[in-house]
Amino acid sequence: MTGGSPGRQDIGPVRQSVDGSTLSTSLEAAAARLRRRFGGRLLEEAVFRGELTYVVAPSDWLRVLAYCRSAPALSFDRLDCLMGDHLPERAERPFEVVAHLTSHTHGHRLRVKTALAEGESLPTVTGLWPSAGFDERETWEMYGIAFEGHPDLRRLLTTEDFEGYPLRKDFPLQGTVGGRIRTDLRGKI
């Protein structure tokens, strides 16, 4: 399989390019490789401000990310961050998990997103990049998105007894939901 011409648009999603920005050559080659490998499994492709974004289904999450890491044309050896997002205006799949990947060898970046329904979970990527451990814990804590196979999925930044998922849009900015002074734990911690 040779690296095909960058402009092959007949496999995979139509590229949405809102601002007409272009990608670097290595990133175009990576995009071509991804399209050849996954084709229609890439649900969306977008280019904005010189950044490439792919949306995939939750069932393809681990496969796509593993390929991004291992394929030589892509070789995204670092997970810059993995985060969650909540779009309540999308009724059927309001949650999103976004992974930003970087490659040291090629120097390009990629964003891979997936849309989730309430209660849906994703496989963990800590097997690929150990740095995802804290990221996934924070996403779980802030949005309630569970990651299967995570070695230690529990609250990270808030207290252990915090109730609710703070970064969801329906969680208030101020208030006393969850979290209070635990006088019953005095002398035990």
Added chain:
Amino acid sequence: MSDAIAQLIFLIIKAVLIPLVIVLIVAFAIYFERKFAGFFQSRVGPTYLGPWGCLQSFGDILKLLSKEDVTPDQADKPVFRLAPYIAFLPAFLVMAVLPFGPVGGEPNLFGYRFDYVIANFDAGLMLFLALGALGVYGVLLAGWSSHNNYSLLGGLRAGAQMISYELAMGFSVVGVMLLAGSMNLVDIVNAQAGNFWNWYFIPQIVGGLVFFVASIAELNRTPFDLPEGEQELVAGYLTEYSGMRWGMFLFAEYVNMVVISAITATLYLGGWRAPLEVLSFIPGPIWLFLKICVLIFLYMWIRWTIFRYRYNQLMAIGWKVLVPLSLANLAVTAVVISLVS
């Protein structure tokens, strides 16, 4: 008044005065430590209490006395309370056998002989080594009784460190003993009669340096202050001590420092003797005091300048460098003395 009653009165005076003087020296040593720390760090130390802040220690004592006495719930209370005293009492006791002026000779005070030593003890050096070993108990028991992992680690480290370095101290001190032919501190000082080139730091240069370095480890001062390794173990064996109990440990550390300086001066720097014969009209205690001050300044200078060793490196230095050096010193001293005599 018979001689016995006079000697009794003198004894009581000495037994009261000497601890008092030591306490005063310690109070000002703490002040000077902070002042020197300030100067070494491009800042001024205490300046508020008294002229140039010299009454800072007394202010600190009052403050510490007014603090709440917090004892951990699950600590071994009798041992916890006893530990600071075990840490400093042995040092105080050593001062009983340390001469701070001429001993023996003509009656010099109202027709009676005032000896500048509390107890002219024949095994004074042995007493010093033994009591130094006792001081380790204070630290160990403090660490253990606090019921706290940090304190335990600190206490264990301190115990191991102090025991290791006591060996080096002991061996280097034997060299002095061989030169003077006696374990009595009075005799050791008398054997250094003359000018400063008769003092023992010249023939025993290696032993003296080993003793000095080992004494820094005995005192738990930087670079050997892992037991209170502030940055690693919060405060090591001192973690659970607050208020005046902590003050007692601090007091113990500085009393130890003053006493070990006094011993170093006695063994290697001629004790109460003047550096030049012509200057011997200045009384002995003043010279001893000056030498103690110089040594204390050296300890403080080293503390504020040098880094801390890691624990295994520290033990390696004690066992692999200092003990062989002091043994070599001992061997060479013994050989030279037997050849000369």
Added chain:
Amino acid sequence: MSGEQATKRPTLEELKERKAQTRRRLERTGEILTLSMGPQHPSTHGVYRAELDLDGEVIVAARPEIGNLHRGLEKLCEHRTYHQIIPLTDRLDYISGFAMNHAFCEAAEKLMGVEVPPRGRYIRTIAHELSRIANHILWLGVHVMDLGTQTFFCICFRDREYVLDLFEMLCGARLTHSFARIGGVAKDLPDGFEHRCRKVIDFIPKRVAEYERIIKHNRIYYKRTKGVGIFTAEDCYAWRVTGPPLRAAGVARDLRKDEPYAAYDEVEFEVAVEYNADVYDRFLVRMKEIRESCKIIRQCLDNLPDGPFLAPDAGHALPLKKNVLRDPAAMIQDFYQVFYGPQVPKGEVYRAIEVPKGELGVYIRSEGGPKPARVHFATPSFYHAQAVPALVEGEMLADMVAIFASVDIVLGDCDR
């Protein structure tokens, strides 16, 4: 000493072997003592908690716990306009406050498509490099204090005062600068700043030479940091460790060169790289970075262009304060920006900046309104805190402190 090192670069296998030697200490099993290097500790840089399992002096396992300084920054950002978020970013890594402002502004400007005028870019570069110098000097003082001397800490703080005085001259604040704005910076360089800045950047390299003289060849420092905390490039990639630890592992990655922003593509400087991947090399990297920062500032001052320091962009940037009460267009712009906010297109960006501690990635998603829909800060300290167990297992307790300081964690940055 450094001459020898430059010629013998260790290979990856050699580094891995040295790391394996440390790991072999883990095979001893004695009784495990659990030590809580708790949130209150003199040498965790902030409220960081690590539960250490100790076998004697060897750390067998470490479990980090963060979150004691979590202030809900990302949630707050969703309820504020882009201009109002800038002071919040100061409190991320409060030691190098301007760098955080700069990172956020770069991301926001990328999203909005705002171009910063040349003078603004140069001033941003100067301020960013000054905060890098301040950060590294403080790092040095704290790192050395953790190893035992408090004297050096005081000396470093005294030298840092010169840089903080410069910041005070520039923006009025020593620590929380809030100096960057969307489209440029808040104020122009004041009179006398250039002269004073030149004096400071002439003085700092001499101080760095003094620090190196005291520390680099200090036998105790060498013994405590050489070969300690080896973290190879692969480990760094896996754990997302960036900045000086990555460069100490031989990877010449510096976003100022790889993805330039501000005025970094118009100045010449070298990337500080070392090859032994231990705590000693991280020290060397940071000292070299201070010197390179002084070089960058000097070049920026020499070539400082004239012109506006804030983009005259009515839709996105604030107007110059002096025009607000005089010019009706500026007044309208001011009202619009302050009471409503900037006009932002729909979309999302991710922009990574080389802040003093590593790479800070800012993600902003906008639905078109004046307030962002999602802001995420991928801060270096967050990932360095996570990497601590991998760095520390097999090392001794005293090394934990040295290693922990060398990856430079600030809890404000970590917990957001």
